[in-house]
Amino acid sequence: MDARPDESIDSERTPTGDPRGSVRFGLSARLLVLTGLFVMLAEVLIYVPSVANFRRNWLNDRLAAAQVAGVVLEAVPPGGVPSGFEEKLLAGVGARAVAVRVGGARRLLATAEMPPEVARVIDLRDTHWATLIADAFETLVFPAQGPVRVIGAGKGGADFVEIVMDERPLRVAMLTFSRNILILSLAISGITAFLVYLALHLIIVRPVRRLAANVTAFEHNPEDAERVIRPSERRDEIGEVERALALMQETLSRELLQKKHLANLGLAVSKVNHDLRNLLASAQLLSDRLSQLSDPTVRRVAPKLIATLGRAIAFCEATLAYGRAAEPQPRRRVVRLAPLVRDLADFLDLAGNGITFVVDMDEDITVDADPDQLSRILINLGRNAVQALAQAGAGPSVPTLTIAARRDGRSTVIRVADNGPGVPAKAREHLFEAFQGTSRRGGVGLGLAITAELVALHGGHIVLEEEGPGAAFRIHLPDRTNGNGA
Secondary structure, three states, X not given: OOOOHHHHHHHHHOOOOOHHHHOOOOHHHHHHHHHHHHHHHHHHHHHHHHHHHHHHHHHHHXXXXXXXXXXXXXXXXXXXXXXXXXXXXXXXXXXXXXXXXXXXXXXXXXXXXXXXXXXXXXXXXXXXXXXXXXXXXXXXXXXXXXXXXXXXXXXXXXXXXXXXXXXXXXXXXXXXHHHHHHHHHHHHHHHXXXXXXXXXXXXXXXXXXXXXXXXXXXXXXXXOHHHOOOOOOOOOHHHHHHHHHHHHHHHHHHHHHHHHHHHHHHHHHHHHHHHHHHHHHHHHHHHHHHOOOOOHHHHHHXXXXXXHHHHXXXXXXXXXXXXXXXXXXXXXXXXXXXXXXXXXXXXXXXHHHOOEEEEEOOOOOEEEEOHHHHHHXXXXXXXXXXXXXXXXXXXXXXXXXXXXXXXXXXXXXXXXXXXXXXXXXHHHOOOOOOOOOOOOOOOXXXXXXXXXXXXXXXXXXXXXXXOOOOOEEEEEEEOXXXXXXX
């Protein structure tokens, strides 16, 4: 993998956060040791049958040489063998005695000084591999204290051939073979371990170290976009991890920055609320004085203005009390819905925008809700509809805001619809999320987020209908389940 600039930057920024500094027996060392051990284990598995096969071949060679020596002596006429010739043949074979069985008769072809008895009998005819392995390790670990008798298959018409020999030369040859195998295994293990280590270090360990160092550096300052890892061009699992990590870090960095901005905004809102509460209290006093006038219009509007200012003051106090815009639990009661809906005309600039207001519901329909919070829900949706209709301007049809309601079992369904341009597609995905669900210039996307939160506090839900024209929001407000509902 090519070195990238962020590697040096990360190491400079977090001199104490490098994960390699605290690892004494790291992944590379473990990989090297494990590779060597596994190769040695493989060599051991190869050595076990190899030493058994070496022992069998070594004995078969001695049996073949013994049979050849016997044939030579058999062909020499009586009295024609030079003095000491048999001893030399036996010494060349490494045997004390050689015998061959032909046609059911066992003939002793050459003899030397015979021992009174043999310590062990080794039969190489049709022997199973497990037996050969067990006999080989018996020779290595528990060598015979005296001569052994070795029996093998004969050649040239012989039934079998047997020799009596000392086992010591066989054990020495087996030890030499084992030593050579050990030296070769160590060399192979070292070379293999190094090559595997080098390959895996370049392919896996070094990229993993880069990932670990980047995660450590990102942890110290996740809001710094420069600490987001730069994925390589690899197309394997490491490359997938790098790309997934980069995506996660970018998302987390954006979220943290947004939360920081929201925290700063919350502090600013709290300061604004502190002064706004005082201003609203003064406005409420003025509204009280207006309610004492004899003008009919003033006497009709003043109580609504006072109630609205009272809700605004209570909301500001709640914001200051909790340090955030936390909505209180609704104080639900069964109320008639139609009067609440008709009161919206006093809070929305319908006449000024030439908007027709249609209330489509029975006069006696009820809803189990907090009247103040339900009023906020309807005002937010109605204000959004008025703004959308006002921005759309004159069209082929009369701008209309319609609020309809019906009972559906033990819930009330309220539909707030307009015949405006509708909700843009790019705003639908995050429609009910604060600061993200708006496409209107100057909007902050709080109205629908607050509306969805208030509906959820009532145990209901709000959805945007897919079919147009315009925008239509459908609210489901279920009755309470404790028997106090409608």
